[in-house]
Structures are given as structure tokens and as C-alpha cells.
Amino acid sequence: VTITAQAGTLQPFTALYDVDYGKFTVGRAEFSLTAFPQDCYRYQGNLKPTGLASMFKGDRVNESSEFCIINGTHIKPQKYVFDHAGNPKKAAKENVTLSFNWKTHKVTDDKGGVRDLPADALDRLVIQMAMRKRLIDLRGKSLPTAPFVLTMIEKDRIVSYTLQIIGIETVQTPMGKLQAVRLDRIDNPAKVTRFWAGIAQDYLPVKVEQQKNDDTPIRLNIVSVTLGASPTSPAK
Numbered sequence: 630v631t632i633t634a635q636a637g638t639l640q641p642f643t644a645l646y647d648v649d650y651g652k653f654t655v656g657r658a659e660f661s662l663t664a665f666p667q668d669c670y671r672y673q674g675n676l677k678p679t680g681l682a683s684m685f686k687g688d689r690v691n692e693s694s695e696f697c698i699i700n701g702t703h704i705k706p707q708k709y710v711f712d713h714a715g716n717p718k719k720a721a722k723e724n725v726t727l728s729f730n731w732k733t734h735k736v737t738d739d740k741g742g743v744r745d746l747p748a749d750a751l752d753r754l755v756i757q758m759a760m761r762k763r764l765i766d767l768r769g770k771s772l773p774t775a776p777f778v779l780t781m782i783e784k785d786r787i788v789s790y791t792l793q794i795i796g797i798e799t800v801q802t803p804m805g806k807l808q809a810v811r812l813d814r815i816d817n818p819a820k821v822t823r824f825w826a827g828i829a830q831d832y833l834p835v836k837v838e839q840q841k842n843d844d845t846p847i848r849l850n851i852v853s854v855t856l857g858a859s860p861t862s863p864a865k
Contacts, residue, residue: 639670639698639762644833644854647803648676651845655679658849662758669697669707672758688716694755704759705731709752711784725784727752736782747787749780756781757834760792760824764810764832772796776815791816800825800836803852807835821846830854 641662648656660674673693695708709727713719726739734746751759756779767773776793795811809825810832820841827835833854840846 640857642856645852646849649848689714692754706752761832802850
């Protein structure tokens with residue numbers, strides 16, 4: 630299979646998603662990418678419960694990743710922030726700020742902890758842009774089917790994910806039927822993770838599905854996207 634979409638760069642965007650838990654929509658997520666000089670970016674995501682879910686869980690999740698692309702090839706995160714807004718208990722347990730020092734190859738958290746930084750390490754948010762860039766770089770080429778590994782720095786550990794490009798599929802979303810490249814996590818059958826990257830949407834995720842064992846699946850479905858424009862403020 631060959632990708633035939635027009636060539637382009639890692640252009641800025643704003644995208645809105647419905648967050649579904651099983652058959653119910655329980656939240657709205659907004660993701661945006663801002664470009665800066667010297668091929669550096671800020672990628673941020675905001676999740677807010679909606680409907681009945683907002684009555685029971687009023688907290689809002691905010692994530693951001695500042696990163697640069699080195700020599701047009703390697704994504705290097707600079708700073709990652711995870712914040713549970715409005716939920717002190719979750720904030721105390723899960724909030725974290727990670728700072729990446731590529732000169733010393735160390736990553737430091739906001740509590741003073743220091744760890745070694747693998748050369749290929751990504752944070753948990755920018756990993757989405759790493760998959761996007763991989764597909765952008767494949768424009769006009771055959772899609773490889775060989776599995777590949779991404780290394781992610783978590784709050785207190787390092788995790789490796791093995792992913793595989795499955796092929797091009799048509800997926801149904803609130804934006805209608807979209808042609809997308811499907812990528813699956815294949816290293817852990819108990820934790821299903823699937824991404825569909827929209828070809829006409831510059832390989833942004835248009836649908837994401839996660840499910841652990843027999844738990845209720847969680848899905849993100851794209852509602853709208855603006856490409857090549859300055860991101861708007863988070864959805865209210």
C-alpha cells in the first residue's frame with residue numbers, strides 16, 4: 630500500500646474529539662499544536678467531562694509537551710506537564726513535570742528525581758506526534774509492515790511500546806467516513822490500543838481505541854479539525 634496524500638510538514642492544528650466510554654459520550658478533548666522557530670513545537674491536550682459524567686467527576690486533565698525536531702528526523706521532548714485541575718487527590722498522586730536535558734542525557738521531575746534519558750525517549754503525549762511524523766515521512770512510499778518500538782518516559786518509569794502499521798482503512802467518525810492509516814500496539818494482548826491517522830487530516834489521530842482485558846472500551850472520535858492555523862483556546 631502506498632500513501633498518496635500531498636507532501637507537507639508538521640503543521641499546526643486544533644482538533645476536537647468526543648470521548649466515549651462504551652456507548653456513552655462522557656467528555657470532550659481538545660488537542661492543538663503550536664509551531665515555534667528552529668523546528669520546535671508545543672503540543673497540548675485538555676480533557677473535560679461532559680453530560681452526566683461532569684456531575685460526578687468535575688476534574689479536568691491538562692497535558693502539554695514542548696519538543697523540537699532535530700535535523701528534520703528525531704523528535705526530542707524538552708518539557709512535559711500533566712495536571713489534574715480541580716481534583717486535589719488525583720493531582721497529588723498523578724501530577725508531574727518532566728524536564729529533558731539532552732546534553733547530560735538526564736530527565737528530572739518536579740520532585741527532584743533524576744533518571745537516565747535514553748537516546749530515543751519520548752514523553753507520553755508527544756508519542757502521538759512521533760507516529761504522525763513517521764507517516765508524514767512515508768508519503769509517496771510503501772507502508773512498512775515491520776513492527777517498530779517507541780520508548781516513553783512515564784512519571785516514575787520507562788515503558789517501551791511495540792507498534793505496527795496495519796494498513797489503510799475507512800473509519801466512521803462524527804466528521805463522516807475518513808480514510809486513515811491504522812496502527813496497533815502489538816506487545817500486550819491484554820491492553821488493546823489502536824490508532825487511526827487521517828490521511829486528509831495530515832495524519833492526525835481521527836480515532837483512538839483503548840481497552841484493557843474485558844473492560845469497557847474507551848474511544849476518541851474526531852469532531853472537527855483546523856489545519857495550518859493558530860490553535861484556539863481550550864474548549865469551554
